[in-house]
Amino acid sequence: MLNNLSQRLSQVVKTVRGQARITESNVADMLREVRLALLEADVALPVVREFTQHVKERALGQEVVGSLSPGQALVGVVHKELAALMGSGQAGLNLAVQPPAVVLMAGLQGAGKTTTTAKLAKWLVERQRKKVLTVSADVYRPAAIEQLRSVTAQAGAEFLESSPEEKPLDIARRALAYARAHHVEVLLVDTAGRLAVDEQMMREIRELHEALDPVETLFVVDAMQGQDALGTARAFHDALALTGVVLTKLDGDARGGAALSVHHVTGAPIKFAGVSEKIDGLEAFDPQRMADRILGMGDVLALVEQAQRHVDVQAAEKLAKKVKSGEQFDLDDFLVQLQQMNKMGGLQGMLDKLPAELQARAGQADMDKAARDVRRMQGIICSMTALERRKPDLIKASRKRRIATGAGVAVQEVNRLLGQYEQMRDMMKKMKGAKMFKMMQRMGGGAGGLLRR
Numbered sequence: 001m002l003n004n005l006s007q008r009l010s011q012v013v014k015t016v017r018g019q020a021r022i023t024e025s026n027v028a029d030m031l032r033e034v035r036l037a038l039l040e041a042d043v044a045l046p047v048v049r050e051f052t053q054h055v056k057e058r059a060l061g062q063e064v065v066g067s068l069s070p071g072q073a074l075v076g077v078v079h080k081e082l083a084a085l086m087g088s089g090q091a092g093l094n095l096a097v098q099p100p101a102v103v104l105m106a107g108l109q110g111a112g113k114t115t116t117t118a119k120l121a122k123w124l125v126e127r128q129r130k131k132v133l134t135v136s137a138d139v140y141r142p143a144a145i146e147q148l149r150s151v152t153a154q155a156g157a158e159f160l161e162s163s164p165e166e167k168p169l170d171i172a173r174r175a176l177a178y179a180r181a182h183h184v185e186v187l188l189v190d191t192a193g194r195l196a197v198d199e200q201m202m203r204e205i206r207e208l209h210e211a212l213d214p215v216e217t218l219f220v221v222d223a224m225q226g227q228d229a230l231g232t233a234r235a236f237h238d239a240l241a242l243t244g245v246v247l248t249k250l251d252g253d254a255r256g257g258a259a260l261s262v263h264h265v266t267g268a269p270i271k272f273a274g275v276s277e278k279i280d281g282l283e284a285f286d287p288q289r290m291a292d293r294i295l296g297m298g299d300v301l302a303l304v305e306q307a308q309r310h311v312d313v314q315a316a317e318k319l320a321k322k323v324k325s326g327e328q329f330d331l332d333d334f335l336v337q338l339q340q341m342n343k344m345g346g347l348q349g350m351l352d353k354l355p356a357e358l359q360a361r362a363g364q365a366d367m368d369k370a371a372r373d374v375r376r377m378q379g380i381i382c383s384m385t386a387l388e389r390r391k392p393d394l395i396k397a398s399r400k401r402r403i404a405t406g407a408g409v410a411v412q413e414v415n416r417l418l419g420q421y422e423q424m425r426d427m428m429k430k431m432k433g434a435k436m437f438k439m440m441q442r443m444g445g446g447a448g449g450l451l452r453r
Contacts, residue, residue: 024060027055027056027059027060030078031052031055031056034051034052034055034078035048035052038051038260041260043260043261044230044261044264044265046264047085047260047261047264050264051081051082051085054081054084055077055078055081058077058080058081059077079291079292080291082260082291082294083287083288083290083291084287085260085263085264085287086260086263086270086285086287086290086291087263087269087270087285087287088269088287090284090285090286090287090288091244091269091270091271091285092271092284093124093216093244093271094215094216094243095128095130095185095186095215095216097215099179099180099183099184099185099186100133100176100179100180100184100185100186100187101185101186101187101215101216102176102179102186102187102189102212102213102214102215102216103120103186103187103188103189103214103215103216103217103218104189104191104205104208104209104212104214104216104217104218105117105120105188105189105190105191105218105220106191106205106217106218106219106220106236106240106242107193107219107220107221107232107236108193108194108196108197108222108232109141109192109193109194110193110222111193111220111221111222111248112220112222112248112249112274113190113191113193113220114136114138114144114147114148114151114190115151115248115274115277116220116246116248116272116274116282117134117148117151117152117188117190118134118148118151118152118154118155118157118279119155119274119279119280119281119282120188120218120246120272120282121134121152121155121156121157121188122154122155122156122157122279122280122282123272123280123282124157124186125155125156125157126156126280130185130186131158131183131184131185131186132155132157132158132184132185132186132187132188133157133158133159133160133175133178133179133182133184133186133187133188134148134152134155134157134158134159134160134187134188134189134190135148135159135160135162135171135172135175135187135188135189135190136148136149136162136171136190137162137168137171137172137189137190137191137192137208138168138190138191138192138193139162139163139164139165139166139167139168139171139192140164140192141192141193144190144192145161145162145163145164148190149161151279154279155279157188158184160174160175160178162174162175168191168192168204168207168208169204169207169208169211172189172208172211172212173211175187175189176211176212189208189212189214191204191205191208192204197231197232197235197236202235202239205239205240206239206240209240209241215243216243216244217240217241217242217243217244218242218243218244218245218246218271218272219233219236219237219240219242219244219245219246219262219266219268220245220246220248221233221245221246221247221248221262222248222249223247223248223249223250223273224249229261229262230261230262230265233245233262233265233266234265234266236266237265237266237267237268242266242267242268243268244268244269244270244271244272245262245263245266245268245269245270245271246270246271246272246273246274247262247270247272247273247274247285248273248274249274250273250274250275269285270285270287271284271285272284272285273285273290328425329424329425329428329429330389330390330391330392331381331384331388331389331390331392331421332389332390334381334421334424335378335381335382335389337424338374338377338378338381339378376407376409376413376417377417377420379407379408379409380403380404380407380409380413380414380417381417382407383403383404383406383407384403388403392418392421395414395418400414400415
């Protein structure tokens with residue numbers, strides 16, 4: 001998502017940085033490119049007009065005059081306004097109420113409400129250690145209740161049964177009573193959607209809102225809809241007191257204008273973004289960091305946080321101790337390193353958070369090939385016996401042929417894997433001792449500990 005916009009704006013940033021001074025002429029040239037980039041990304045025209053007007057006023061204003069680096073100052077103005085367009089800082093959930101804190105999920109059918117409900121449940125369970133209950137008040141869509149039951153189980157939260165024969169209002173009241181009786185901290189209510197806004201849906205969700213008195217009412221919107229999502233956003237904004245927005249499918253390949261327009265339309269902060277189809281593919285939305293990514297500056301902090309969440313620190317420390325003691329780094333260890341990288345979203349997921357210049361150097365074709373190579377390596381290692389993984393020196397010609405057949409690759413691929421393994425084993429030998437152990441310990445210090453270094 002937003003890749004095209006990011007590429008266009010990154011090019012504008014490069015051009016502007018080379019300016020010796022700020023003039024009305026180069027500001028106008030920059031704004032023309034920015035306007036085109038935003039319109040191509042399907043950002044609403046009123047939003048584009050307001051954004052470019054703010055940038056022009058600030059760029060030609062007193063705060064830029066006298067800057068030692070006018071080009072960088074101009075980029076700073078664009079960055080600041082881009083972040084302001086998406087909100088005024090990171091906005092978390094307001095759960096500081098007498099339990100249960102009720103969160104009402106609203107939006108159209110197909111926006112990803114049900115999956116997002118489960119993702120949010122997992123986020124609350126894992127990040128905030130909350131006792132979470134989900135319930136479906138969608139009695140119209142076939143299998144909606146079953147879907148929520150399934151994804152809630154993956155999230156590690158509790159699910160309250162409901163049936164299509166019940167009325168949504170009865171389900172909501174029963175869920176609230178259950179949550180109070182069972183000391184649930186957060187109740188997530190998934191509501192029914194339609195293919196388009198209609199009066200019946202709006203009346204129903206207003207009744208649910210009145211009965212539940214939710215602390216959070218989250219509008220779930222498909223970021224791939226572009227300007228089509230804005231009419232829906234206005235309708236829900238008029239019907240409900242929205243407290244936040246969740247953008248889904250932010251990892252998609254559409255233009256993504258909704259991401260830059262929905263806050264302007266609703267006035268509600270964007271609180272979360274869905275970044276993958278996986279159950280843990282939900283991130284707290286930070287306008288500043290999203291502006292960094294759009295302008296091609298990357299989001300290294302997100303990469304560090306991702307590593308902190310997904311890297312198995314105990315396994316890393318175990319490997320460090322193993323190497324320190326002089327034991328050989330084997331193919332089981334090599335496989336663990338590949339699996340850890342996959343947990344972090346693979347090579348592409350890591351690359352997406354790096355600055356645009358580094359992404360350009362890597363090249364998409366090279367990244368696709370590298371991702372295929374990683375999957376192939378995992379398949380080859382999994383085709384080996386436990387003894388072969390522990391003692392790679394046993395792997396000779398006949399074993400290589402058997403492993404290649406099992407993995408569906410040529411023998412040359414097995415040889416290539418063994419060569420890469422040997423390179424990594426030699427590197428581990430060089431890192432043997434306190435240096436590697438200290439590095440692994442730092443990984444357990446959290447994102448803050450890494451960034452302080």
